[in-house]
Structure formats: structure tokens, C-alpha cells
């Protein structure tokens with residue numbers, strides 16, 4: 674690859690997208706033309722943890738060498754806020770999804786409203 678552009682990232686998918694307590698979240702993304710691909714994540718607005726995303730067939734990424742990279746965020750307790758972003762870098766720059774900020778997931782949030790407190 675010799676294109677003089679930053680990497681491209683597409684098809685970012687979290688599985689499951691609504692994790693339950695202590696259920697790991699596998700994040701995958703299709704990345705083209707990158708030297709390094711990282712998954713940045715944090716819990717409860719804490720400091721980022723950087724996990725390398727791999728296209729090795731052993732990272733929840735499907736087949737090795739198919740351009741889809743994966744990494745796993747460890748499971749968290751119910752109610753935890755997990756935020757993550759995918760960053761890919763080559764000699765020409767860094768791309769990220771989302772472009773700014775993070776994608777947010779609340780563990781155990783199954784949709785709909787929580788029962789109202791009666792006390």
C-alpha cells in the first residue's frame with residue numbers, strides 16, 4: 674500500500690451492543706491502509722485503556738487478514754458506562770471513529786425505562 678492518505682475505518686460494530694453484567698464486548702472495525710489499529714476505551718469516565726486491535730483471526734475479528742480488526746473490552750458491572758473509540762494510524766495521519774468523542778454503552782441497559790422508584 675502506498676496511498677498517501679490516512680487510514681479509513683468503517684463498519685465499527687460492538688458485540689453485543691447491549692452487554693449484560695460482566696459480559697465482554699468485542700469491537701470490530703474494517704480498517705484499510707493502517708499501520709496500527711487501537712481500541713481506546715474507558716469506564717465511568719476514567720482514563721483510557723489502549724488495546725491493540727488485530728486482524729489475526731484470534732481477536733473476535735473473523736478471518737485473519739480480511740481487513741476486519743478486533744479487540745475485546747472486559748466485562749463490567751451493571752450500570753457501568755463504557756466508552757470506546759477506534760483509532761487507526763499510518764505515516765499520513767490518524768483516523769478515528771467516532772471522529773471526536775466516544776461511542777457510549779451502559780451495561781445492563783436493555784432498552785425501555787427502568788421501573789420507577791417508589792420509595
Ligand SMILES: [Ca+2]
Nearest residue numbers: 728734736741
Ligand atoms: Ca479479521
